[in-house]
Amino acid sequence: MNIVQMKIRSCLYSTLVKALGKGRWDLMSAVCLERKPVISREMNETEKNFSKMLARIELENSHKSDHEMRLEKDMLQAEMLKSKSCDLDIDLALQQTAQDFEDASVDEYNKFLFGSRVTEADKTDDLQSLVRKLDRHLLLVVQQKQWDQKVWIMPQGLRMDGETMLQTAERVLKEQCGMDLTVKFFGNAPCGVYKYKYPKRFRETTEETSVGAKVFFFKAQYIAGHLEHNRLKCKEFKWLGREELMSSVPQKYYKNISQFLIDE
Amino acid sequence: MIRAGLITALSRLCISDVRSHITSTRLISTSINPLLFKATTCLYAEPLKKKKRIDPAVIKHREERKKKRLEKQIRRLEKNARQLKPIDELEVPLEFMDRKKEREREVPTLTPEMEDERAVLLKKWATYKQKQHLKDTQMIDRLIFAQQKALDELHQESEELYEAAIQINPTQIPFIVRGPVQTPPIKGYDSPDGEFTDVSKKW
Numbered sequence: 001m002n003i004v005q006m007k008i009r010s011c012l013y014s015t016l017v018k019a020l021g022k023g024r025w026d027l028m029s030a031v032c033l034e035r036k037p038v039i040s041r042e043m044n045e046t047e048k049n050f051s052k053m054l055a056r057i058e059l060e061n062s063h064k065s066d067h068e069m070r071l072e073k074d075m076l077q078a079e080m081l082k083s084k085s086c087d088l089d090i091d092l093a094l095q096q097t098a099q100d101f102e103d104a105s106v107d108e109y110n111k112f113l114f115g116s117r118v119t120e121a122d123k124t125d126d127l128q129s130l131v132r133k134l135d136r137h138l139l140l141v142v143q144q145k146q147w148d149q150k151v152w153i154m155p156q157g158l159r160m161d162g163e164t165m166l167q168t169a170e171r172v173l174k175e176q177c178g179m180d181l182t183v184k185f186f187g188n189a190p191c192g193v194y195k196y197k198y199p200k201r202f203r204e205t206t207e208e209t210s211v212g213a214k215v216f217f218f219k220a221q222y223i224a225g226h227l228e229h230n231r232l233k234c235k236e237f238k239w240l241g242r243e244e245l246m247s248s249v250p251q252k253y254y255k256n257i258s259q260f261l262i263d264e
Numbered sequence: 265m266i267r268a269g270l271i272t273a274l275s276r277l278c279i280s281d282v283r284s285h286i287t288s289t290r291l292i293s294t295s296i297n298p299l300l301f302k303a304t305t306c307l308y309a310e311p312l313k314k315k316k317r318i319d320p321a322v323i324k325h326r327e328e329r330k331k332k333r334l335e336k337q338i339r340r341l342e343k344n345a346r347q348l349k350p351i352d353e354l355e356v357p358l359e360f361m362d363r364k365k366e367r368e369r370e371v372p373t374l375t376p377e378m379e380d381e382r383a384v385l386l387k388k389w390a391t392y393k394q395k396q397h398l399k400d401t402q403m404i405d406r407l408i409f410a411q412q413k414a415l416d417e418l419h420q421e422s423e424e425l426y427e428a429a430i431q432i433n434p435t436q437i438p439f440i441v442r443g444p445v446q447t448p449p450i451k452g453y454d455s456p457d458g459e460f461t462d463v464s465k466k467w
Contacts, residue, residue, distance in 0.1 A: 027421060039445055050385055069366070188432070
């Protein structure tokens with residue numbers, strides 16, 4: 001699928017960047033890779049109360065079902081049997097009553113083990129696990145070195161000649177996270193931009209060098225696979241929920257990316 | 265010429281159909297006169313049947329009948345096409361109609377307090393939903409704004425990259441998403457087929 005996409009894209013558009021010289025900006029692509037919620041969110045107080053009321057009204061407006069009719073019939077029959085216990089009809093007594101059926105069904109339901117909404121990773125707080133916070137978005141951040149310090153940011157990389165920005169993003173993800181990851185990119189357009197100037201002391205004084213970088217973010221959805229720990233360029237990665245994100249990425253960076261992240 | 269000579273040489277020969285029993289006695293000839301061949305040209309085919317001439321009026325009549333028959337069939341098909349398949353589920357079974365009284369539920373009459381409670385809940389719900397909607401709309405605005413800003417920045421850098429970014433990616437359409445579920449899927453769970461009887465009618 002991905003190969004086909006790339007082929008189509010490469011034959012659709014060619015790319016060339018104007019050499020601007022002075023005040024040039026480096027172009028970068030970053031991947032905003034998210035694991036979408038797997039399970040639905042717990043209902044809040046208002047929602048719970050309202051749905052309870054709707055169910056109540058539904059019941060009031062309804063008629064009795066076949067099962068309820070059978071239940072009533074069984075009750076009547078039981079009373080009849082009691083009143084004239086002399087002529088016990090064995091056939092009737094042996095039949096499965098509606099109550100029996102109900103009990104059996106409830107039993108079967110209770111025996112079934114549903115998948116737990118709280119997982120092992122939730123309990124151990126394993127930030128590298130994908131089966132955490134199943135009802136929330138998880139965003140991939142990796143540790144990258146920027147000049148003299150290490151920061152947690154989304155995987156990003158410089159654009160190479162002849163690539164569109166999306167192709168850069170796809171390449172960056174493959175380089176940094178391995179081939180095993182299957183993702184789905186959403187559209188050709190970037191969802192946001194983060195523009196920053198390189199600090200003066202790290203900038204060379206010649207006119208050729210660029211003043212800063214423009215990072216274009218591309219949204220993608222996690223489908224399957226896992227990150228290859230060992231082969232990674234940057235070995236550190238985390239899958240973070242929204243509130244964890246705020247505390248672990250640089251403040252200015254968070255302010256930028258929160259512009260295009262979906263609220264929870 | 266050779267053939268003519270042959271015929272004269274064999275002129276007294278009697279040729280007869282061997283298969284026919286009636287002529288068997290005729291193999292002996294008493295006549296002095298030569299028995300002559302009676303040869304006809306052989307036909308390797310049956311003579312053509314004479315074509316029956318039909319009255320053009322009759323042909324016209326036949327064609328008309330054919331046409332009429334076809335028209336009638338088309339009309340019948342069209343008439344049937346307008347008849348829709350009945351949906352059984354939409355029709356209340358007669359049994360239920362007849363025994364509606366028995367199936368009625370005894371509903372406890374609502375006290376004024378309960379009615380009030382319900383009204384309050386309904387209003388709460390309305391405000392809650394309105395706030396939610398407002399939040400969603402604002403969020404969508406914010407997302408669109410962020411994207412537009414990114415595209416503008418890209419446009420400043422390179423026209424080609426911008427053009428590439430605003431293309432529709434045909435491989436991503438149609439877009440299908442499976443929504444969140446109540447409980448997470450159990451790994452390796454083999455779901456049973458269950459039992460069912462197909463009672464749907466064929467039309």
